[in-house]
Amino acid sequence: MIRRTTIVTLLLCGLAVGKGYAQQEPLILGGELSNSAVTSVADVDEVIPRMKTLGLNTVLVPAYWEFLEPEEGKFDFTLIDRTVQRAREHQLKIVFLWFGAWKNSMSCYAPLWFKQDTKRFPRAYTAEGKPLEIASCFSEQVFQADNRAFGTLVQHLTETASDVVTMLQVENEIGMLESARDHSKLADEIYKKGVPQELLTYLKKHQKELHPWLRQRLTVNSQQSSWTSVFGDDIYTDEIFMAYYYAKYVGRLCETARRHTQIPLYVNAAMNSRGRQPGQYPSAGPLAHLIDLWHAGAPQLALLAPDIYDTGFKGWADRYALPNNRLFIPETRCCENSGARALYAFGEHHALGFSPFAIDQASPKETESVTKAYDLIRQLSHLPSSISHQTSYGLLFDQQDKERVLQDEGTVITCRHYYTLPWDARATDGSVWPEGGAILLQLAKDEYLLAGTGVVVSFATTDEKNFEEEKVLGEDGFVAEGSGNTSKTAKNVRFNGKRIGIGHVDEVEITEDGTLKYLRRHNGDQDHQGRHARISCDDWKILHIKLYHY
Numbered sequence: 001m002i003r004r005t006t007i008v009t010l011l012l013c014g015l016a017v018g019k020g021y022a023q024q025e026p027l028i029l030g031g032e033l034s035n036s037a038v039t040s041v042a043d044v045d046e047v048i049p050r051m052k053t054l055g056l057n058t059v060l061v062p063a064y065w066e067f068l069e070p071e072e073g074k075f076d077f078t079l080i081d082r083t084v085q086r087a088r089e090h091q092l093k094i095v096f097l098w099f100g101a102w103k104n105s106m107s108c109y110a111p112l113w114f115k116q117d118t119k120r121f122p123r124a125y126t127a128e129g130k131p132l133e134i135a136s137c138f139s140e141q142v143f144q145a146d147n148r149a150f151g152t153l154v155q156h157l158t159e160t161a162s163d164v165v166t167m168l169q170v171e172n173e174i175g176m177l178e179s180a181r182d183h184s185k186l187a188d189e190i191y192k193k194g195v196p197q198e199l200l201t202y203l204k205k206h207q208k209e210l211h212p213w214l215r216q217r218l219t220v221n222s223q224q225s226s227w228t229s230v231f232g233d234d235i236y237t238d239e240i241f242m243a244y245y246y247a248k249y250v251g252r253l254c255e256t257a258r259r260h261t262q263i264p265l266y267v268n269a270a271m272n273s274r275g276r277q278p279g280q281y282p283s284a285g286p287l288a289h290l291i292d293l294w295h296a297g298a299p300q301l302a303l304l305a306p307d308i309y310d311t312g313f314k315g316w317a318d319r320y321a322l323p324n325n326r327l328f329i330p331e332t333r334c335c336e337n338s339g340a341r342a343l344y345a346f347g348e349h350h351a352l353g354f355s356p357f358a359i360d361q362a363s364p365k366e367t368e369s370v371t372k373a374y375d376l377i378r379q380l381s382h383l384p385s386s387i388s389h390q391t392s393y394g395l396l397f398d399q400q401d402k403e404r405v406l407q408d409e410g411t412v413i414t415c416r417h418y419y420t421l422p423w424d425a426r427a428t429d430g431s432v433w434p435e436g437g438a439i440l441l442q443l444a445k446d447e448y449l450l451a452g453t454g455v456v457v458s459f460a461t462t463d464e465k466n467f468e469e470e471k472v473l474g475e476d477g478f479v480a481e482g483s484g485n486t487s488k489t490a491k492n493v494r495f496n497g498k499r500i501g502i503g504h505v506d507e508v509e510i511t512e513d514g515t516l517k518y519l520r521r522h523n524g525d526q527d528h529q530g531r532h533a534r535i536s537c538d539d540w541k542i543l544h545i546k547l548y549h550y
Helices: 007-011 041-053 078-089 112-116 140-160 185-192 197-205 212-217 227-231 235-258 288-297 313-320 338-349 364-381 462-467
Strands: 013-018 021-026 028-032 058-064 093-099 123-125 131-135 165-169 265-270 303-308 328-332 353-356 391-397 403-408 411-417 436-444 447-453 455-461 500-510 516-521 533-535 541-549
Touching: 028 093, 028 328, 028 364, 041 078, 058 078, 058 353, 078 093, 078 140, 093 140, 140 165, 140 235, 185 235, 197 288, 212 235, 212 288, 227 235, 235 265, 235 288, 265 328, 288 303, 303 313, 313 338, 328 338, 338 353, 338 364, 338 391, 338 436, 338 447, 353 364, 364 436, 364 447, 364 500, 364 541, 391 403, 391 411, 411 436, 411 462, 436 455, 447 455, 447 533, 455 462, 455 500, 455 541, 533 541
Parallel strands: 028 058, 028 353, 058 093, 093 165, 165 265, 265 303, 303 328, 328 353
Antiparallel strands: 013 021, 123 131, 391 436, 403 411, 411 455, 436 447, 447 541, 455 533, 500 516, 500 541
16 A cells, blocks of 8 residues: 655654644654563663663653552652653653553552452452452442542643653553453443443444444344344453443543643553454453444543554554554564564554563664664654655565565565575575565655665566566576576567666665765665665665666
């Protein structure tokens, strides 16, 4: 898909749009800390400065309810204030993650006084009557305790850290485990009342725009409004019920936050992957197929964000890059491929941000790709807004998904993994290919920037693309074995039309004033004598490509 935008909008700032407000923020070149990274002042003092050296501009940091309110009604901001102080000293922004009533489904970061008093703060139950380490979202007492702490935190941040805190995550990976929905007495009483009229009204009003999965299930029966009559009689109706009430709970927290701040609020989701059913994955979280339930229950949220750890990064990102949901990846596996994936997310989907998880515990080999990718994105952000015509693409390749063909105003752009070239031994020695990723930007007609690693890009007219034949190449880049003249020319097929040639491929840096600073020319072996532009899997570069026609 061709995605058009201005480069400044794409790479300099992101428009985080919520319901009823809009705010421009710099892109989040982020990293999320591991769960226990800031549970002491000493840990804060060690980890925050280190994040600056990795090239981040934003750190995603837990805000733990049990440390904020160790005794009921008594608040301690020591860890919060120290985090803000260290971030300010190192010119970093903070996204605080509210580990309140739930963290990864469980109520593990709730204070001990909350956990112990199950009469005041009841648990969710399975259908078999088993109590869970999950506070029930149907309890008003649970909500009031969580809401008081969250509201106190937001008010404090508004008063003391508005220059540092740019977003807030409300709870963390909400969802039911072991059961698709809460079967506590409180939950069952709500379930028996049927689908609320406000939800039915919302679904009718937005029926044409609903997620296809939900639209296919929906049967609005004017005579009945039970959950099964509206949504069907299976485990996914339990998930729909639970999603709406989780969203309603979060929406009320958002209303509290809105009394103090207008910064964007979001929720994150653990993926429904590997063929699991609701309850095997965290059921009813802010998943893509449930986005309408979350919009109905919590319209104040700026976005729903995926935590991507499974294979198939592009597919998961595609699910959340929706017309009504800006892509933001607050958690993803921190690995040697993270940098390539970041380039894809920003280039293809104009993501608001990208953030590998537990970056504080990652090895230098894993964080290196993040640092190098973020440096390229920063350079691209310096390009001037006066550039009036741009097209952007995100590229991401691996051993199975190694080619993408783009059509750009009559120019056929064939993009491949670097190891599709014949001369790197690692392409065929049984090694697992590192992922190649890049942002391809059109600066003007016949002029592009390619920024990334592990990719090769060739250009052709439609005429020559239709005329060309696939050839098996040897290690020298020419036909592997002579096998007689079987070309189209030998068969009296004549070429008609024009071709595209490479005028030059220049390696550049982009200065802070938006100037392309020439480093060296790649018109020899580096572009295979004008056949393509390429960046090896070991390099992170920006190439300026100028084409011509003949």
